Amino acid sequence: MATKRPFRIALATVLGSLLVLGIVVTMLISKACAYPGDRHDGGHKTVAVTITSGMSFPAIARELADKGVIDHPTWFKLYAMWRGATSDVKTGEYQLRDDMTPQEVLDTLLAGVKEVTTDVKIPEGLNMLEVFALIDSKGVAKADELEKLARDPSFLQKHGITGESVEGYLFPSTYNFRVHEKPEVVLDRMIEEQHREWADVSAKHGKALAKLEAKLKWSDRDVLVLASIVQKEAGVKEDERRIAQVFVNRLSDPDFKPKLLQTDPTIRYGCEVPLVKSAACKAWDRKGLTETQMDDADNPYNTYRHDGLPPGPIANPGREAMEAAADPDGSDYFYFVVESKGSRKSAFARTKKEHDANVAAYRHSGQ
Numbered sequence: 001m002a003t004k005r006p007f008r009i010a011l012a013t014v015l016g017s018l019l020v021l022g023i024v025v026t027m028l029i030s031k032a033c034a035y036p037g038d039r040h041d042g043g044h045k046t047v048a049v050t051i052t053s054g055m056s057f058p059a060i061a062r063e064l065a066d067k068g069v070i071d072h073p074t075w076f077k078l079y080a081m082w083r084g085a086t087s088d089v090k091t092g093e094y095q096l097r098d099d100m101t102p103q104e105v106l107d108t109l110l111a112g113v114k115e116v117t118t119d120v121k122i123p124e125g126l127n128m129l130e131v132f133a134l135i136d137s138k139g140v141a142k143a144d145e146l147e148k149l150a151r152d153p154s155f156l157q158k159h160g161i162t163g164e165s166v167e168g169y170l171f172p173s174t175y176n177f178r179v180h181e182k183p184e185v186v187l188d189r190m191i192e193e194q195h196r197e198w199a200d201v202s203a204k205h206g207k208a209l210a211k212l213e214a215k216l217k218w219s220d221r222d223v224l225v226l227a228s229i230v231q232k233e234a235g236v237k238e239d240e241r242r243i244a245q246v247f248v249n250r251l252s253d254p255d256f257k258p259k260l261l262q263t264d265p266t267i268r269y270g271c272e273v274p275l276v277k278s279a280a281c282k283a284w285d286r287k288g289l290t291e292t293q294m295d296d297a298d299n300p301y302n303t304y305r306h307d308g309l310p311p312g313p314i315a316n317p318g319r320e321a322m323e324a325a326a327d328p329d330g331s332d333y334f335y336f337v338v339e340s341k342g343s344r345k346s347a348f349a350r351t352k353k354e355h356d357a358n359v360a361a362y363r364h365s366g367q
């Protein structure tokens with residue numbers, strides 16, 4: 001009898017342990033089964049959680065836990081593994097509540113962020129900083145991030161742009177962009193559109209363009225620079241080809257000296273957009289140009305002080321301005337000024353005397 005007592009004690013101990021283990025296992029199974037539907041004890045707040053490309057599921061679970069959306073990231077991972085969903089989470093910026101159930105959280109991550117888009121109308125003649133501010137105002141991409149990329153040499157090289165920025169290559173149009181889009185996607189699309197439009201302009205005006213470039217020893221980029229100036233100077237579309245011809249005449253006629261374009265928008269551009277600015281530009285109040293800015297030889301965009309074209313485009317021209325620059329009208333004018341106050345049309349002149357008369361007529365108009 002004595003030998004059976006230790007056996008019975010051992011058996012009771014084992015049975016007791018199994019019972020406890022069974023209870024624990026039962027509790028764990030019950031908890032595991034209930035886990036997906038257990039609402040997180042939050043404060044009914046909305047939390048922003050960003051899931052990026054290449055993020056592992058354990059990292060996603062930790063991010064959710066760190067943001068207070070779930071408890072027990074390991075449990076969340078096991079739950080996702082049970083559903084076979086660890087590799088199906090969609091990237092994006094989620095707005096999650098801190099009182100959701102794990103099932104609701106995972107379902108949301110598997111469904112993905114609903115794509116929100118917005119139309120952005122880019123008018124003709126804006127410089128790149130103005131374009132970026134407009135895009136930023138629509139919630140598409142941050143202006144400072146767009147500008148940084150717009151000046152990145154490797155990005156410019158990718159698109160075959162030889163200047164210091166994307167200026168001139170952001171084609172004016174109405175675009176449908178995703179909200180919170182990547183800056184590279186935004187700029188790629190606008191530049192590609194400009195390339196397509198320019199290819200069409202080149203094909204349509206091939207003979208005139210080739211003749212112009214041979215005459216002035218210009219590249220396509222030089223013609224784009226001219227187009228940007230025409231875009232800023234022309235008040236009406238019907239004047240664009242004639243204004244383009246005025247500038248071509250000034251640069252090509254051997255008797256017109258010095259070969260100055262003498263256009264105010266180039267000075268303004270040099271004071272607003274380049275990273276390096278002259279002292280006179282730094283002192284500018286961004287209102288009317290003064291003699292200080294007009295006489296500023298340190299501004300490379302000052303076409304009153306420097307012969308020829310400025311270093312690069314001063315705006316982003318539209319299709320008609322590009323066509324005007326590629327195929328000017330062949331007239332023999334050298335000057336133009338707005339016809340009268342309140343008008344947008346230009347009065348053209350062949351001689352300085354005629355031009356002075358047009359300027360006087362403008363000054364006395366509306367009196």
